[in-house]
Amino acid sequence: MKEKYRLRNWSEYNQGLKQRGSLTFWISEDTLSHWLVTEKSGKKGASNYFSSQAILTFLMVKSL
Structure with missing residues (x-):
């Protein structure tokens, strides 16, 4: 039987979802x-x- 994973840090999880797909680059x-x-x-x-x-x-x- 598959173990359930309980998410406890919702604020960190939501912040990670917001940053997904984010790209930072520097221009000279x-x-x-x-x-x-x-x-x-x-x-x-x-x-x-x-x-x-x-x-x-x-x-x-x-x-790219």
Whole structure:
């Protein structure tokens, strides 16, 4: 017969469920310093807000 496991620390169990699937990563200072585009493109329409480096960084994270 299978033994029953009694959960006694519900707050720790719930915290573990909240953090499941959580991912923490660090981005270098060099990447962050070039994160946003500050100059205008000179073309019609809105200029890019994020740099190509920022977009490539998150595409790499997405592929992982």
